[in-house]
Amino acid sequence: MKNLRPETINVLKRVETLSGCPVEFKPDSSLTLRATLKMARNGAPSHVLQYRPTNDPLDYWVTYQAGFAMRLFDLPPNERFNFVGTGVGADQVHALLATGQPLDDSDQGMLAEFAQMVLHWALLNLRSYAIGMRIDQWIADEHPHLRELQASGMDILQQENLQLLSRRFGNLSIPVPLLAPVAASALFADRLLGKSIYAIPYRAAGVIESGAELLEKFDTVPRDGRHDRELVDAWAASMGMTDWYRWSTYEL
Amino acid sequence: MATEFKIPLHRFDVNLLPPDSRQVGTESFKTAVMLHFASEYAAQGQTAMVTVDDKEITVMSFPAEATALDFVLPMLQSGRLEEALPYLESLTKSAPANSAVLYNLGICYSELGQFDEAVIRLKRAVQLDPAHAHAWVGIGSAYFRMRKPELALDAFEKAVALDPNDGYTRRNLGGILIAFERLPEALVHLRKALALLPDDPQAIFGLATALDNVGTEASDLEADGLYKRFIEEHPTSPMVKQAKESRTAFSQKQLKARSPTAFRHDVMLFITAALKTFNESGPAKCREIAIEIAMLGRNGLDINDPDEKYALKSLPGRFSGLRLLAIMYAAFQQIDPTAAVGADFSAEYKMAKQLQNK
Numbered sequence: 001m002k003n004l005r006p007e008t009i010n011v012l013k014r015v016e017t018l019s020g021c022p023v024e025f026k027p028d029s030s031l032t033l034r035a036t037l038k039m040a041r042n043g044a045p046s047h048v049l050q051y052r053p054t055n056d057p058l059d060y061w062v063t064y065q066a067g068f069a070m071r072l073f074d075l076p077p078n079e080r081f082n083f084v085g086t087g088v089g090a091d092q093v094h095a096l097l098a099t100g101q102p103l104d105d106s107d108q109g110m111l112a113e114f115a116q117m118v119l120h121w122a123l124l125n126l127r128s129y130a131i132g133m134r135i136d137q138w139i140a141d142e143h144p145h146l147r148e149l150q151a152s153g154m155d156i157l158q159q160e161n162l163q164l165l166s167r168r169f170g171n172l173s174i175p176v177p178l179l180a181p182v183a184a185s186a187l188f189a190d191r192l193l194g195k196s197i198y199a200i201p202y203r204a205a206g207v208i209e210s211g212a213e214l215l216e217k218f219d220t221v222p223r224d225g226r227h228d229r230e231l232v233d234a235w236a237a238s239m240g241m242t243d244w245y246r247w248s249t250y251e252l
Numbered sequence: 253m254a255t256e257f258k259i260p261l262h263r264f265d266v267n268l269l270p271p272d273s274r275q276v277g278t279e280s281f282k283t284a285v286m287l288h289f290a291s292e293y294a295a296q297g298q299t300a301m302v303t304v305d306d307k308e309i310t311v312m313s314f315p316a317e318a319t320a321l322d323f324v325l326p327m328l329q330s331g332r333l334e335e336a337l338p339y340l341e342s343l344t345k346s347a348p349a350n351s352a353v354l355y356n357l358g359i360c361y362s363e364l365g366q367f368d369e370a371v372i373r374l375k376r377a378v379q380l381d382p383a384h385a386h387a388w389v390g391i392g393s394a395y396f397r398m399r400k401p402e403l404a405l406d407a408f409e410k411a412v413a414l415d416p417n418d419g420y421t422r423r424n425l426g427g428i429l430i431a432f433e434r435l436p437e438a439l440v441h442l443r444k445a446l447a448l449l450p451d452d453p454q455a456i457f458g459l460a461t462a463l464d465n466v467g468t469e470a471s472d473l474e475a476d477g478l479y480k481r482f483i484e485e486h487p488t489s490p491m492v493k494q495a496k497e498s499r500t501a502f503s504q505k506q507l508k509a510r511s512p513t514a515f516r517h518d519v520m521l522f523i524t525a526a527l528k529t530f531n532e533s534g535p536a537k538c539r540e541i542a543i544e545i546a547m548l549g550r551n552g553l554d555i556n557d558p559d560e561k562y563a564l565k566s567l568p569g570r571f572s573g574l575r576l577l578a579i580m581y582a583a584f585q586q587i588d589p590t591a592a593v594g595a596d597f598s599a600e601y602k603m604a605k606q607l608q609n610k
Contacts, residue, residue: 102262162257166308173260197296201257201311204288206265 007145008059011066015047018073021252022046027053034058034153037065039072040252041082060139060149067135071225072250080250081229083127085120089244093119096175107170114169122178123245129181130231133188133218140192154189158198161185165205176207180239183211184218213238254323256312264309277306283345285309290346299346303338312339317347324356333360344373351381359390367394385415389424396428404428412441419448423455430462438462453486457495464498469509476502480552499552500594506556507574507595515599522578523597523604529567530586531608540566542583545576546593553577 004012012023015037023037024046035051035058047069051058072080094115097103103111139150161182164174183202190198202208217234221227229247236242264285266274273284282304293300293313299320301312314320320343327336340357347353358373371394377387392407405428411421426441442459449455460478463471479495479502486492507516530538544566545553553562553573560570571579581597582604 159255162255165263166258166260168260173263176263195296197293197298197313200289200292200296200313201259203292204265204268204309204311205259205263206267 003057004062005057005059005145007143008062008066011063011070012049015066015069015073018070019047019252024048026050029053034061035065037062037069039069042251044252057149060146060153063139063143063146064132064135064153067138068131071131071134071228074225078249079226081247082250083123083232083245084248085123085245086243089119089123089241090115092240092244093122093175093178096177097172103171107172110170110172114172117169118174118178119244121174122241125178125181126236126239126241126245127232129185130214130218130235131228133185134223134225134228134231136188136192137223151193154193158186158189162201165201176205177210177239179205179207180210180214181235183207184214184235185211187211187215188218210239254312254314254319256310259309259311261304261306261308286342286345289313290342294346299343301339301346302342317343317350317353320346321350321353321356328356328360333363336360337364349380351377351384351387354380355384355387355390358387358394362390362394362397365397367398370394383414385411385418385421388414389421392424392428401428401431405432416444417448419445419452419455422448423452423458426462427454427458430458430465433465435462435466439466451485453482453489453491456482456485457489457491460495460498472502472505483552496550496552497594503552503555504595515603516597517600519574519578519597520600520603522575523582523601524607526579526582527604527608530583535586537566538583538586542580542587545580545583548576549580549594 016022019040021040022045026048028050029052031050031052033052034054035049038048038050040047049062049065051062090112094111097111097115097118136150136154139146143150164179164182167174179202183199186198186202187208190196199208199211202211214235217238218231221231221234233242236244261276264276266276266281268288269281269284273280275281285304286300286302289300289302289311297315299314299317301314301320301323303310312320312323314323324336324339324343327333327339337357337360340353340360343350343353344357354373354377358370358377360370361367361373362370371391374387374390374394378384378391381387388407388411392404392411395401395407396404405425408421408425408428411418412425415421422441423445426438426445429435429438429441439459439462442455442462446452446455446459456478460475460482463475463478476499479499482489482495483492483499529541541564544564548562548564553576555573555577558572558574560572560575562571562573562576563569564571564576567579577593577595578597578600581593581595582601584591584593585601
């Protein structure tokens with residue numbers, strides 16, 4: 001990967017040092033994200049940093065992804081955990097989908113499939129938004145040279161998130177309670193970037209209070225990586241998702 | 253950069269609206285939703301455009317009123333008026349004191365035939381921006397289409413008073429002055445309009461029409477030149493037909509004017525020869541010749557040039573424009589005497605028939 005700033009290269013070197021495992025770069029134009037870091041597991045020889053080839057600087061996206069790895073490998077090995085779905089939760093999602101929105105026969109037919117999709121999506125969000133906000137705070141605090149790229153990157157993400165408010169599968173849409181992490185992210189982005197604009201759509205969709213509750217927990221739980229599981233658990237409890245996942249020991 | 257999102261109607265938190273506007277689907281609900289987002293984004297220095305349909309609310313936010321309007325203008329320019337209307341209505345909620353928004357909304361209503369709505373918005377625009385000459389033109393146009401010519405004239409005069417160096421204001425005032433038969437004044441404004449908008453088809457046509465109405469030989473000549481230019485430069489305009497008819501009428505008028513006795517012996521001789529040809533070749537040939545001349549004459553035959561510059565496939569030889577018109581007149585007298593051929597050669601035709609019968 002070309003044109004990464006020295007500071008970004010240093011972040012990646014830090015990941016390599018902490019994990020004892022090299023970072024391999026792989027361009028992938030089909031990637032939906034700008035960059036993603038697949039951490040080495042179960043004897044894999046390297047972490048893989050996939051990125052979408054572009055002329056725009058990727059420093060923010062790479063640093064953001066590296067942040068997840070740094071928070072994990074900063075911890076002693078016995079405190080490193082994977083986030084794993086339990087397979088439980090589909091019934092709850094099903095119930096959430098079946099209430100509060102008008103469904104016809106066609107929607108009823110798609111309910112089970114959509115419930116699985118939403119469950120998977122909600123689990124991904126639970127962890128990635130909670131810890132991702134920590135990483136954004138860390139970038140803002142410790143990498144001021146990325147300020148503009150971070151503002152632009154967060155703006156892009158917030159704009160993309162807005163599509164979730166109306167995403168549909170037939171007439172089915174993501175239940176409001178499960179949008180809480182997205183609303184928390186909007187509130188957080190407003191606070192970090194000194195705006196009040198990202199939260200407006202979520203206020204209109206009646207999800208801002210749930211988002212504010214998650215943000216409050218984010219502020220209450222200590223910031224260091226050792227407490228990341230606590231933060232995720234607190235958010236899960238708030239959203240009734242506690243038994244939807246479990247923590248398993250991470251092994252390189 | 254604009255931000256856009258949609259919220260399904262059932263998902264919108266109606267508690268954000270005044271109690272009397274919470275019935276989803278009502279006009280009051282739609283207006284309250286627009287005002288809600290307008291107010292939320294205005295507090296952040298942004299402009300919101302909101303549309304509400306049967307299923308969802310669409311919100312677009314822009315960093316400034318101007319960029320929001322920039323989003324709508326291409327719709328107006330490409331004639332997508334019904335699509336643009338709800339966005340403009342929404343913008344008036346976000347930017348109630350923006351005369352440009354009100355002007356465009358007024359014009360949009362006017363083009364959609366909702367003249368009362370148009371006049372309300374355009375009058376509000378001039379109230380906010382008394383120097384907005386084009387809004388006065390819009391008011392005048394709406395009144396004119398509402399068949400209120402006096403009010404239209406008043407509005408167009410205000411527009412010119414505000415901006416006498418604007419071709420658009422001059423053109424519209426000149427146009428309505430023709431309707432009031434105030435031709436000398438109309439000519440002044442339309443000449444100025446054409447000077448300011450030298451390629452504007454409506455300015456060309458308007459001045460030609462005014463000159464046509466004046467009716468002197470000099471004004472006819474100038475009008476004919478303008479109609480000719482209009483036909484050449486704007487061949488697809490729906491006004492081309494009228495321009496051609498006017499040119500034909502001029503030619504006929506000139507033709508008659510050149511013969512003090514109003515009788516053209518040359519035409520009578522052309523008709524006599526044509527009748528002889530038709531007699532020899534039969535009605536089918538007569539029809540073929542008539543149609544070919546009519547097709548050739550769609551852009552006007554130059555009947556004032558004696559040169560034999562025309563040729564026909566259906567008839568050997570070369571012909572002047574006047575001779576072709578005479579042949580066509582004679583042919584249509586055989587085929588359909590009620591058809592208008594753009595010339596009255598009835599006296600010449602009558603004499604030719606008398607000669608033929610001797």
